[in-house]
Every structure is written in structure tokens, then in C-alpha cells.
Amino acid sequence: MKEIKIVVKDLNLFYGDKQALKKITMDIPDKRVTAFIGPSGCGKSTFLRVINRMNDLIDHVKIDGEIYIDGVNIYDKSLDIVNLRKNVGMVFQKSNLFPKTVYENIVYGPRINGIKDKKVLDEIVERTLNQAAIWEEVKDRLNENALSLSGGQQQRLCIARALAVEPEIILMDEPASALDPLSTAKIEELIHDLKKQYTIVIVTHNMQQAARVSDQTAFFYLGELIEYDRTTTIFTNPSKKQTEDYVTGRFG
Amino acid sequence: MEEKEFFQKAADSKYAKKIGKHTRLKESLIKIFFAVNGTMALIFIILIFVFLFKEGFKALDHIGLLDFLYLDRPDASGNIERVFQWYPTSEEPRYSLIPLLIGTFLTAFPATIISTLLGVGAGIYLSEVANPKFKEFLKPMIELFAGIPTVVLGFIMLVVGASFFNDLLHPANRLNAFVASIGLSFVIIPIIASLTEDALHSIPNDLRMASYGLGATKWQTISKVILPAAFSGVSASILLGFGRAIGETMIVLMCAGNAANLTSNIFLSVRTMTATIAAEMGEVSQGSDHYYSLFFIGIVLFTITFFLNLIAEIIINRMRKKNTF
Numbered sequence: 001m002k003e004i005k006i007v008v009k010d011l012n013l014f015y016g017d018k019q020a021l022k023k024i025t026m027d028i029p030d031k032r033v034t035a036f037i038g039p040s041g042c043g044k045s046t047f048l049r050v051i052n053r054m055n056d057l058i059d060h061v062k063i064d065g066e067i068y069i070d071g072v073n074i075y076d077k078s079l080d081i082v083n084l085r086k087n088v089g090m091v092f093q094k095s096n097l098f099p100k101t102v103y104e105n106i107v108y109g110p111r112i113n114g115i116k117d118k119k120v121l122d123e124i125v126e127r128t129l130n131q132a133a134i135w136e137e138v139k140d141r142l143n144e145n146a147l148s149l150s151g152g153q154q155q156r157l158c159i160a161r162a163l164a165v166e167p168e169i170i171l172m173d174e175p176a177s178a179l180d181p182l183s184t185a186k187i188e189e190l191i192h193d194l195k196k197q198y199t200i201v202i203v204t205h206n207m208q209q210a211a212r213v214s215d216q217t218a219f220f221y222l223g224e225l226i227e228y229d230r231t232t233t234i235f236t237n238p239s240k241k242q243t244e245d246y247v248t249g250r251f252g
Numbered sequence: 253m254e255e256k257e258f259f260q261k262a263a264d265s266k267y268a269k270k271i272g273k274h275t276r277l278k279e280s281l282i283k284i285f286f287a288v289n290g291t292m293a294l295i296f297i298i299l300i301f302v303f304l305f306k307e308g309f310k311a312l313d314h315i316g317l318l319d320f321l322y323l324d325r326p327d328a329s330g331n332i333e334r335v336f337q338w339y340p341t342s343e344e345p346r347y348s349l350i351p352l353l354i355g356t357f358l359t360a361f362p363a364t365i366i367s368t369l370l371g372v373g374a375g376i377y378l379s380e381v382a383n384p385k386f387k388e389f390l391k392p393m394i395e396l397f398a399g400i401p402t403v404v405l406g407f408i409m410l411v412v413g414a415s416f417f418n419d420l421l422h423p424a425n426r427l428n429a430f431v432a433s434i435g436l437s438f439v440i441i442p443i444i445a446s447l448t449e450d451a452l453h454s455i456p457n458d459l460r461m462a463s464y465g466l467g468a469t470k471w472q473t474i475s476k477v478i479l480p481a482a483f484s485g486v487s488a489s490i491l492l493g494f495g496r497a498i499g500e501t502m503i504v505l506m507c508a509g510n511a512a513n514l515t516s517n518i519f520l521s522v523r524t525m526t527a528t529i530a531a532e533m534g535e536v537s538q539g540s541d542h543y544y545s546l547f548f549i550g551i552v553l554f555t556i557t558f559f560l561n562l563i564a565e566i567i568i569n570r571m572r573k574k575n576t577f
Binding site: 052054057059082083084085086087089090092094096097098099100108109111112113158161162164165 | 383384456458459460461462463464465466467468469472476477480481
């Protein structure tokens with residue numbers, strides 16, 4: 001097993017009175033892909049947003065328990081959330097590019113971090129677009145509106161934009177759910193390449209996708225972490241009946 | 253089934269019922285009723301414009317375009333002097349619109365600047381900062397404020413505001429362009445605040461999430477993502493506010509002092525185009541040059557606001573097409 005990057009201890013999360021996550025405890029290893037699977041409403045996306053404190057932006061969310069990244073409790077009251085989010089990037093279900101040019105989308109993150117040198121910014125754009133395997137497609141369209149790209153290209157551009165602030169962890173919330181099979185394959189390939197450098201946590205509805213891209217898989221049901229193991233074990237030899245029923249398609 | 257058989261069934265079929273004459277008449281009457289309602293506004297606007305232009309252009313026959321700008325006349329020592337004055341009832345009438353245009357802009361510009369700062373600020377607060385429950389209370393309050401009759405606002409500025417600024421700033425005239433522009437701001441701030449809030453609120457939450465997810469602060473998100481994305485809506489709200497400032501009558505009539513001064517000093521009395529029409533139309537003899545010149549002022553006012561709206565529309569359309577910033 002690789003080094004542990006994220007440690008979660010007894011995490012409970014409430015939306016008002018409703019408990020959405022129940023006593024989650026798990027370790028997420030460094031430079032691996034961890035997939036969260038489970039039926040809709042099971043809390044997997046909510047849990048993903050706990051890791052970069054995106055839930056803070058929603059009213060009436062209450063969290064108790066502990067989450068550590070590299071030994072630091074990220075729910076410490078004095079922690080700089082902005083700094084946390086710089087280091088824990090996020091790719092959303094729907095492409096949410098800014099209505100700006102391709103170039104401006106990428107440099108938004110670096111710029112708010114104070115990088116002004118045009119040469120450095122140009123390098124970041126080329127590097128991240130290469131990392132996201134989209135450089136060849138858009139290198140001549142850097143000054144076009146990013147929203148004129150295809151859906152698959154937009155989502156890869158979102159990944160490039162997340163990489164531009166040099167995070168260590170990348171959270172992906174069903175990044176391919178709105179894409180066609182070809183674009184999905186490209187994203188999956190990309191995830192495979194990225195795990196050499198980044199810790200990736202991906203929420204997916206698509207079990208084949210989890211099986212293809214992840215090293216370990218966590219199965220959530222009704223706010224509880226039912227089973228968490230190597231992906232091969234989860235899909236071939238799960239220890240819990242619920243997990244087996246879900247991965248074989250008996251419910252969900 | 254034979255084709256013949258198929259068509260023979262038609263006579264007894266429940267689909268054979270014909271539409272009643274009565275029903276058809278009722279339907280078309282209803283249609284006409286709503287069509288008339290819908291186009292009524294359009295018809296009246298066209299009629300108003302026709303009347304305005306018909307009466308206004310008569311002024312050009314009687315007075316001439318140049319006389320609306322200035323008049324060359326001999327002064328006491330016999331030298332020709334160019335005057336920009338609005339004295340339509342003098343023995344030697346002077347019809348220069350320049351002091352009225354200056355009066356209009358000297359009240360409308362500062363009012364728009366003040367209202368942009370405060371109104372856009374209020375819009376940002378409502379949309380991005382205020383907690384939703386407080387916003388639900390505050391936004392209707394602001395909109396309610398926009399509904400206060402302007403004569404009431406004018407009266408308050410005339411009695412309270414003017415005295416306050418008189419004691420504070422000791423202006424040359426107690427009623428001046430500055431006092432009027434503050435009064436106008438009361439009308440325009442709610443307009444700009446409300447429309448700005450609408451524009452910001454319509455920006456999808458996804459963009460905020462994207463920005464926060466990249467480690468942006470709230471202020472960076474507002475200034476670099478939300479405001480630029482809502483630029484067309486915000487600028488349209490400002491232009492609409494400016495248009496309202498130019499067209500507003502009661503407040504400037506009560507607070508600007510109504511002396512048609514040719515000045516750039518905001519602390520002097522000025523007379524706006526709207527106040528001129530409102531103050532003089534009641535006493536002018538119908539069919540006189542003065543009467544037509546007031547209509548001509550109306551045309552000028554209409555033209556200005558028309559182009560303001562046109563520019564706003566063009567900005568919005570261009571932004572929508574490019575959808576980039």
C-alpha cells in the first residue's frame with residue numbers, strides 16, 4: 001500500500017436535521033485513484049465535497065468528525081480554506097468553464113495566486129493543456145471562447161484549469177457522466193496518466209468506469225461507507241452482500 | 253378492410269362532429285380582444301410620437317434649428333454678441349436649448365455616478381453577500397422605495413436635503429444641481445440595485461463553484477468572474493438609470509432651482525429640459541412659437557433616451573453573442 005494522503009475519522013454530516021453521512025472512517029492513499037460508488041443520494045458526492053470544504057458554501061450544513069490531509073486537520077477553525085482549495089482541486093459533473101477564452105480560463109487560477117509574468121502564464125497554459133491531453137486540439141484556439149469547444153473538450157479543459165493551480169489532490173465529481181463514450185475514454189485515459197503525480201478521488205455512477213480507472217473503490221449506501229477495498233476485490237469478491245448486489249446490478 | 257368500407261364509417265363516427273358557428277365566433281372575438289389589448293400600448297406610443305414630432309417640427313419652421321443653439325444679437329455697445337439663453341417669453345425671445353441640456357446633464361450625470369456606486373454595491377450585497385433570508389426582506393424594501401412618488405422625494409429634498417447641504421457646503425444657490433442629483437439618486441439607486449441583483453443572480457452557481465474550487469476568495473470571485481459575466485446586465489441597468497435620470501421631472505423641478513444658468517458649477521441653480529416643459533406648458537398659449545419649442549424639447553429628450561436605450565440594447569446583444577469577457 002502506498003503512503004496515506006487523506007485520513008477520515010468518524011465523519012458525520014448533516015443537512016439541517018437530515019444526516020447525510022454517517023460515521024465515515026477511511027484512509028485514502030497518495031498517488032492512487034480512489035473511486036466512490038453507490039446509488040444516487042448515498043452521500044458520495046457530499047463526501048467528496050467535504051475534502052475541499054465546498055460544503056461550507058451551502059447553508060445549514062453541519063459537520064463533525066475529523067479529516068486530515070498530510071496530518072493537518074482541515075476542519076481546524078484557523079485553517080485558510082482558500083489555501084486548502086488551491087491544493088485540493090475539483091472537477092465538476094458539468095463543465096463549468098468561465099465564459100472567457102481558453103487561455104483566460106487556464107490562467108484564472110494562477111493569476112489569483114499572484115502570477116503576472118506573461119511568459120510563466122504561457123508556460124502554464126501549454127503544460128496543463130498537454131497534461132490534459134488537449135493541447136493539440138486547442139493550441140490554435142487559445143483566444144476563442146472556451147464555451148465554443150465540444151463537451152468533451154470542455155471537460156478536459158476544466159481538468160487543465162484545475163491542474164494550473166498545481167494541486168496535490170484532484171476531486172472529480174462524475175466528470176464523464178455527461179459525455180459520449182469516446183470523450184469518456186479520453187477522460188479515463190487522462191485519469192490514468194494523472195495518478196502518477198496526483199491523488200485522485202473520483203465519484204462515479206458508472207461501475208465499469210470505477211473498475212477501469214480506480215485502484216481502490218468505496219461503496220456508499222444511505223450515507224454509510226459499506227465497503228472499501230481494492231477495486232478488484234470489490235468487483236470480484238466483495239465481502240458484504242449489499243456491495244455484491246450493487247456491483248452485479250441487482251439494485252441501484 | 254376495404255378502402256370503401258373505411259370511408260363509409262365516417263358518417264356515424266364520433267370524429268365527424270363539426271365545429272359550431274357560435275364557438276368559432278367566440279374564439280375569434282376572444283382572439284381580437286387580446287390582440288387589441290396587446291397592441292394598445294404600441295398604438296398609443298405611435299400616436300404620441302406622431303403628435304410629438306408633428307408639433308415639435310413646426311418649431312423649426314417658426315424658429316429655425318440654429319436659434320435653438322444660440323442667438324447673435326447686438327449688445328449695449330453695438331457689438332454682435334452670441335448668447336446661449338432660454339428666454340422664450342422675452343420681447344426678444346431666445347430659445348437656446350444649451351443651458352437646458354447642460355442643466356439636464358449636470359443633474360443626471362452626478363446622479364448616475366452616485367447611483368452606480370451605491371446601486372451596484374447594493375446589488376452585489378443583495379446577490380452575493382447578504383444571507384438569503386435578509387435578502388428576501390431587503391430586496392422588496394428597495395423596490396418599494398423605487399415606488400415612492402417622486403414628488404414626495406422632491407419635497408423631502410427641497411425641505412430637508414437642501415437645508416442640510418446648504419449648511420454643510422454653503423453653495424451659491426440653496427437649490428442647485430447637486431441637491432437635485434442627490435434627489436434623483438433616491439430614484440435611480442433602487443433601479444440599478446434591483447436590476448444589478450437580477451443580473452448577478454442569473455449567473456449560474458457553477459461559475460462561483462469553479463472559482464472557489466480554484467482557491468479564489470469571495471472578492472476575487474465577485475470581481476473577476478461574477479461581475480464580468482454579468483457586465484451586460486449591469487451596464488444596461490446603469491444606462492436605464494441614466495435614462496430615468498434624464499427623464500425624471502418632479503425632483504429636478506422642485507430641487508434644481510430652475511434658473512437656466514449656463515454653468516458647469518454643480519452648486520448653481522440649473523433648469524432641466526423636463527422641468528422646463530412641466531413648468532411652462534401650463535401657461536403657454538397654444539400655437540405660439542414658445543408652445544412649439546416646448547414640443548421640440550420633447551423631441552430632443554425622446555431622441556436622447558431613444559439612443560441610450562439603443563446603446564444598451566447593442567451592448568447586451570453583443571455580449572450575448574460573444575458571451576465572453
